[in-house]
Amino acid sequence: MALRTPIHTLPRRVIIPKITQRHSSPCPIHHARLLATVAPPVTQSSTSSQGPTAMVFMNMGGPSTTDEVGPFLSRLFADGDLIPLGRLQPYLGPLISKRRTPKIQKQYAAIGGGSPIRKWSEHQSSEMCKILDVVNPETAPHRPEGGGAVAFTQYPQYSCSTTGSSLNELWKWRNRLEGKGDTPGAITWSVIDRWPVHPGLVEAFARNVEEQLLTYPEEKRKEVVLLFSAHSLPMSVVNRGDTYPAEVAATVWAVMQRLGFSNSYRLCWQSQVGPSAWLGAQTSDTVQEYVKKGQTDLILIPIAFTSDHIETLFELDQEVIHEAGSPGVKRAESLNGSKVFIEALADVAHKHLQSGESCSRQMGLRCQGCTSERCLEQKKFFVGQENFLSVR
Numbered sequence: 001m002a003l004r005t006p007i008h009t010l011p012r013r014v015i016i017p018k019i020t021q022r023h024s025s026p027c028p029i030h031h032a033r034l035l036a037t038v039a040p041p042v043t044q045s046s047t048s049s050q051g052p053t054a055m056v057f058m059n060m061g062g063p064s065t066t067d068e069v070g071p072f073l074s075r076l077f078a079d080g081d082l083i084p085l086g087r088l089q090p091y092l093g094p095l096i097s098k099r100r101t102p103k104i105q106k107q108y109a110a111i112g113g114g115s116p117i118r119k120w121s122e123h124q125s126s127e128m129c130k131i132l133d134v135v136n137p138e139t140a141p142h143r144p145e146g147g148g149a150v151a152f153t154q155y156p157q158y159s160c161s162t163t164g165s166s167l168n169e170l171w172k173w174r175n176r177l178e179g180k181g182d183t184p185g186a187i188t189w190s191v192i193d194r195w196p197v198h199p200g201l202v203e204a205f206a207r208n209v210e211e212q213l214l215t216y217p218e219e220k221r222k223e224v225v226l227l228f229s230a231h232s233l234p235m236s237v238v239n240r241g242d243t244y245p246a247e248v249a250a251t252v253w254a255v256m257q258r259l260g261f262s263n264s265y266r267l268c269w270q271s272q273v274g275p276s277a278w279l280g281a282q283t284s285d286t287v288q289e290y291v292k293k294g295q296t297d298l299i300l301i302p303i304a305f306t307s308d309h310i311e312t313l314f315e316l317d318q319e320v321i322h323e324a325g326s327p328g329v330k331r332a333e334s335l336n337g338s339k340v341f342i343e344a345l346a347d348v349a350h351k352h353l354q355s356g357e358s359c360s361r362q363m364g365l366r367c368q369g370c371t372s373e374r375c376l377e378q379k380k381f382f383v384g385q386e387n388f389l390s391v392r
C-alpha cells in the first residue's frame with residue numbers, strides 16, 4: 001500500500017480524531033482494507049485513571065465518489081494479504097485494478113456515486129461512544145500517555161483476508177509510529193477480533209428478518225425461505241484454514257435459533273472476484289435455482305457485513321433480486337443505523353474493556369496453512385500485549 005501521508009506527520013500518539021478528519025483523502029489508516037473510523041476518546045470529569053480509550057473501528061474502506069474507485073481498487077490489489085500476486089504484485093496489481101475500474105465505477109454510479117460504508121461506520125462509532133460514555137465511565141478521562149487503544153473489527157466473523165489484513169496494516173502503521181517489533185510504545189493495544197454470536201448482533205439481524213417477513217401475507221409467511229448471504233472466499237483461503245466460514249455459519253445458526261427456526265434457510269456466498277475457485281453455493285445461483293423450483297418467496301439476508309455497501313445495494317438489489325423477476329424475492333435491511341445494533345457494539349466494547357484481555361485466545365493460533373511472516377509478527381505483537389497467550 002502506498003502511504004500518501006507520511007506517518008511522521010501523524011500525531012505521535014493515537015489522538016485519532018485528527019486522523020478521522022483526513023478521510024476525504026487516502027491516509028495511512030484509510031487503507032483499502034482498513035477504514036479506521038475512530039470514535040473520540042471517552043471523556044468525563046471523573047478522577048478515575050484507567051487511561052485513554054480510543055476506539056479504532058476497523059472496516060472495509062470504500063470509494064466515496066466514482067473518481068475514488070481507481071485509487072481504491074489499486075490499493076486493494078496492492079494488498080498481498082487479500083490478493084496474493086507474489087513478486088508480480090507491483091506490476092499485476094495496477095494492471096488488474098486499472099482494467100477493472102470502469103466496470104466497478106458503473107456499479108458505484110448505480111448506487112448513488114459512492115459507498116455508504118464510511119458514513120455508516122462513523123455514525124455507528126460515534127453513537128456507540130455515547131453509550132460507552134455512560135456504561136463504562138472508568139475508561140475516562142482521556143490521557144494520551146501510557147494509555148490504551150482498542151482495535152475493534154467491524155467484521156463480526158474473523159477472516160485473515162479482512163480483520164487479519166487490517167491488523168497487519170495497523171501493525172505496520174503502529175511500528176512506523178512507535179518503532180519496530182517489541183519496542184514498548186506509548187500505547188497499549190488490545191483487539192476485539194470477532195463477535196459472531198453476540199446476542200445483540202443476533203437480535204439486530206433477527207429483527208430485520210422479522211420485519212421483512214411481515215411484508216408477506218400471513219398465510220405465506222412460514223413458507224418463505226431465508227437465504228443468508230456472505231461475501232465468499234477463494235478456496236485457497238478456505239483450505240489454508242481460515243475460520244470465517246465456520247464463524248459465519250455460527251451467526252446464521254444463532255439467528256435461526258433466536259427466530260425459533262420458524263422458516264427453512266440456507267447459507268450462500270456472494271461477490272467472488274476473478275476466475276479461481278471460490279466457496280459456494282453462489283447467492284445468484286441459489287436464488288435462480290429456488291425460483292426455478294417454484295420457491296419464489298425468498299428473503300436475502302446479508303450476514304457478514306454491518307452496513308450497506310456495493311454488494312447489497314448493487315449486487316443483491318440491482319442484480320440478483322432484479323434478475324429473479326419475482327416480487328417475492330426481497331432483502332432484509334442492513335444493520336446501518338439500527339439502535340439494537342449500536343447498543344450491541346457498545347456492549348461488545350464494554351465487555352472487552354472490562355475483561356482486560358488483549359484479544360481472543362483464538363487469535364494466537366495461525367491458520368494451519370499460514371506461511372506469512374507478517375501474520376506471525378503481527379499476532380506476536382497484538383497477542384503479546386498479554387503475557388500468558390502464545391502464538392502458534
Ligand SMILES: C=CC1=C(C)c2cc3[nH]c(cc4nc(cc5[nH]c(cc1n2)c(C)c5CCC(=O)O)C(CCC(=O)O)=C4C)c(C)c3C=C
Nearest residue numbers: 060061062063082104115117159161231233273304309310
Ligand atoms: C466479510 C466481508 C468481506 C470478505 C470476507 C471479503 C473478502 C475478499 N474480498 C476480495 C476482493 C474484493 N472485495 C471488494 C469489495 C468489497 N469487499 C467487501 C467485504 C469483504 N471482502 C466489501 C464490503 C466490499 C465493498 C466495499 C464498498 O465500499 O462497497 C472488491 C472491490 C470491488 C470489486 O472489484 O469487485 C474486491 C476486488 C477478496 C479477494 C477477498 C478474499 C480473499
Ligand code: FES
Nearest residue numbers: 160366367370375
Ligand atoms: S493466513 Fe491465517 S494466520 Fe496467516
Ligand SMILES: [Fe+2]
Nearest residue numbers: 060231271273
Ligand atoms: Fe471483498
